[in-house]
Amino acid sequence: xxxxxxxxxxxxxxxxxxxxxxxxxxxxxxxxxxxxxxxxxxxxxxxxxxxxxxxxxxxxxxxxxxxxxxxxxxxxxxxxxxxxxxxxxxxxxxxxxxxxxxxxxxxxxxxxxxxxxxxxxxxxxxxxxxxxxxxxxxxxxxxxxxxxxxxxxxxxxxxxxxxxxxxxxxxxxxxxxxxxxxxxxxxxxxxxxxxxxxxxxxxxxxxxxxxxxxxxxxxxxxxxxxxxxxxxxxxxxxxxxxxxxxxxxxxxxxxxxxxxxxxxxxxxxxxxxxxxxxxxxxxxxxxxxxxxxxxxxxxxxxxxxxxxxxxxxxxxxxxxxxxxxxxxxxxxxxxxxxxxxxxxxxxxxxxxxxxxxxxxxxxxxxxxxxxxxxxxxxxxxxxxxxxxxxxxxxxxxxxxxxxxxxxxxxxxxxxxxxxxxxxxxxxxxxxxxxxxxxxxxxxxxxxxxxxxxxxxxxxxxxxxxxxxxx
Numbered sequence: 160x161x162x163x164x165x166x167x168x169x170x171x172x173x174x175x176x177x178x179x180x181x182x183x184x185x186x187x188x189x190x191x192x193x194x195x196x197x198x199x200x201x202x203x204x205x206x207x208x209x210x211x212x213x214x215x216x217x218x219x220x221x222x223x224x225x226x227x228x229x230x231x232x233x234x235x236x237x238x239x240x241x242x243x244x245x246x247x248x249x250x251x252x253x254x255x256x257x258x259x260x261x262x263x264x265x266x267x268x269x270x271x272x273x274x275x276x277x278x279x280x281x282x283x284x285x286x287x288x289x290x291x292x293x294x295x296x297x298x299x300x301x302x303x304x305x306x307x308x309x310x311x312x313x314x315x316x317x318x319x320x321x322x323x324x325x326x327x328x329x330x331x332x333x334x335x336x337x338x339x340x341x342x343x344x345x346x347x348x349x350x351x352x353x354x355x356x357x358x359x360x361x362x363x364x365x366x367x368x369x370x371x372x373x374x375x376x377x378x379x380x381x382x383x384x385x386x387x388x389x390x391x392x393x394x395x396x397x398x399x400x401x402x403x404x405x406x407x408x409x410x411x412x413x414x415x416x417x418x419x420x421x422x423x424x425x426x427x428x429x430x431x432x433x434x435x436x437x438x439x440x441x442x443x444x445x446x447x448x449x450x451x452x453x454x455x456x457x458x459x460x461x462x463x464x465x466x467x468x469x470x471x472x473x474x475x476x477x478x479x480x481x482x483x484x485x486x487x488x489x490x491x492x493x494x495x496x497x498x499x500x501x502x503x504x505x506x507x508x509x510x511x512x513x514x515x516x517x518x519x520x521x522x523x524x525x526x527x528x529x530x531x532x533x534x535x536x537x538x539x540x541x542x543x544x545x546x547x548x549x550x551x552x553x554x555x556x557x558x559x560x561x562x563x564x565x566x567x568x569x570x571x572x573x574x575x576x577x578x579x580x581x582x583x584x585x586x587x588x589x590x591x592x593x594x595x596x597x598x599x600x601x602x603x604x605x606x607x608x609x610x611x612x613x614x615x616x617x618x619x620x621x622x623x624x625x626x627x628x629x
Contacts, residue, residue, distance in 0.1 A: 183259075183272040187298055187340050187355035188252050196247040196260055196271050205245045206263040209233075209256075213270070216261045220247065257299075275299045278338055278359035285389070285396060286328055287471045288365035294323040296338035296357055304343030311336060330387050333363035362388050364397075366447075366466055368475040373505075373555055373563040374454050375482055382477050384464050386445040391425050397468040404449050408460035409507040415463060418449070456481060459506050481506040484553045484567040493543045494574040501567065502537040503553035510536070515556045521549035521569075543571050 188194035196207075205223050209231070210216030219231035221238050230238065234256070239248050245264060249256060260271040281293040296307055309318040312334030317323060325332060338357040368384035386394075394400055403420035407413060417430050425443040447466070451458060462477045486493075486501045493499050503516050515533035520526065523546040526538065533556070540547060548571035554564045 183270050185274065185301075185342055185353075186271055187274045187276050187301075187357070188249075188257070189276055189357050190252050190254060192252060192358065193248065193250045194252055194273065195241070196249070196262070196273070198241075198245045198247075198262060198264075198269070200264060201244050202264045204264070205240070207238075207247050208261040208263070209258060210261075211258045213259055216259050220260070274301050276338075276340060276355065276357045278336075278357055280359070280361075283396065284360060285362050285364060285394070287397065287468050288329055288363055288473060289327050290471065292325040292328050292361070294325075294336065294338075294359060296321055296323075296340065298340060306341045306343055308339040308341075309336065310339060328361075328363055330363045330365040330367070333361060333388055335360045364388060364394065364468065364473075366464065366473050366475045368464060369477050371478045371480065373480050373482055375563060375565045376456060377453055380451050380454050380479065382449040382451070382462055382479065384447045384449070384475060384477070386447065386466070390444040391447075392444070394468060400466075400468055402447060402464065402466045405463045405465070406458075406460055407463070408457065415461075418462075421447075454479075454481065456483075456506050459508075478508075480508055482553065482555050482563050482565045484551065484565045486567060486569065492570045492572055494572060495543055495545060496574070497543045498539075498541050499543060500537055500539050501551055501569070503555075503565070504536060513557060514562075517554040517556055517561075519552040519554065521547060521551070524549075545571055545573075547571055 184196075186194060186196055203223070204225065205221075207220040207222070208216050209218045209220050218233060219229065220234055221231070221240065222229045223240070234249065237250050240246065241248060245262065247260065247262070254275075257273050257275040260273060262269045262271070276296065276298045279295045279297065282290065286292055294309070296309075298305060305321075307319060307321045308316060309320075309323045311317050311332060313331075317325075323336075323338075336359050338359070340355045340357060341353055365387045366384060367387050369382070372380060372382055374380040391400070401420070404418040405415040406418050407415045419427050419429050421443055422428050427443070447464060449462065449464075459479055459481045462479055464475050464477075466473045482503070483506050484501065484503050486499055488499065490499075503518070504510065516536055517532055518530055518534040518538065520530065520538075525544055525546055526540065530538075548569050550566050550568050552564055552566040555562045
């Protein structure tokens with residue numbers, strides 16, 4: 160690196176008075192960001208100088224003479240020239256870089272004035288959702304007129320004023336807001352070199368939780384809830400911080416009961432007697448989800464998480480619903496020929512209109528080819544057949560997405576032979592046979608009594624029975 164000779168510095172100071180009447184090129188920059196002092200010409204030899212006033216422009220920024228580059232010590236490593244022209248690029252502006260710049264190309268000298276702009280906020284850059292936020296865009300020591308325009312993180316135009324007020328800020332407004340500053344009368348279009356972009360980043364803290372969760376009996380649901388944008392430890396500026404989960408069942412008139420809360424050390428503290436409810440272990444970051452080890456029908460209801468930051472409370476509720484498949488009449492086994500119904504429903508709550516049901520029945524079931532899609536919640540089987548046995552699965556869908564599924568394994572068998580009945584029938588048959596035999600015997604005896612007795616001939620001269628001549 161080469162430093163400027165003392166004689167050259169003195170020469171610049173001597174001729175600086177002659178530049179005081181030159182028209183200034185206005186450039187607006189922001190501390191910590193990059194700025195470009197624009198030029199359109201190309202030259203092999205160029206000199207850039209800096210000063211706090213028009214009369215003290217003597218600090219060398221960058222000088223290129225006969226292919227040799229010389230840099231001033233104050234902006235070492237932060238300045239460069241554009242590859243397409245002699246524009247000066249300054250990165251990571253600090254408070255000492257705002258002032259006057261002079262560019263010298265041959266006999267032509269151009270004076271630049273770099274103004275400092277900033278955005279101030281009514282709140283810290285860390286904002287809680289639902290708060291009202293005010294932003295002000297200012298350019299220091301600029302006495303001429305300015306046009307302002309605010310652009311949201313989605314690049315939509317929100318205001319054309321110096322002041323911007325955001326009512327009830329949401330997480331969708333999280334990100335970088337841009338104040339577009341243009342000296343009055345110089346705005347032409349979005350690509351105008353006279354537009355200067357002053358950025359301000361807003362971090363919106365909110366809770367991202369599911370609105371509804373669907374599960375089945377015995378499963379281990381994860382009730383998701385996260386802090387957006389930052390981790391819990393980064394919210395120390397918004398103390399005191401408290402948070403808790405509460406639960407209210409769908410059935411009954413019970414109020415919300417506390418399930419768990421986190422301590423000042425950002426650890427879960429369980430305050431419920433339900434042994435099947437568990438939480439994340441270890442220090443909490445941005446994951447405030449609740450886990451249930453084995454969900455029961457009694458766990459169906461509304462789960463509410465509340466996060467309080469300073470004096471602002473963010474509240475989110477998650478509806479936990481359970482899908483159930485059951486048959487009626489309620490029986491573990493159906494016999495061939497029996498009628499039965501099989502239904503799919505949510506436990507203790509009605510199914511909303513945006514949800515549909517799709518049945519997957521056994522491959523050889525008698526109703527497989529007649530099922531519509533979406534299917535009815537209740538299927539009626541007039542006569543059970545052996546083909547109807549197996550797994551009946553119900554898919555709960557929202558549009559084309561399967562939210563959860565439940566199934567029931569139906570057992571259909573031939574009707575068993577009743578041993579007692581068989582013995583009774585056999586006994587009855589034998590008894591009937593004995594009765595019949597007794598009747599026949601009795602009738603035979605009666606018939607024998609009614610038969611006439613044999614008469615013997617008492618003639619004096621009996622003859623052999625036969626035909627006699629008369």
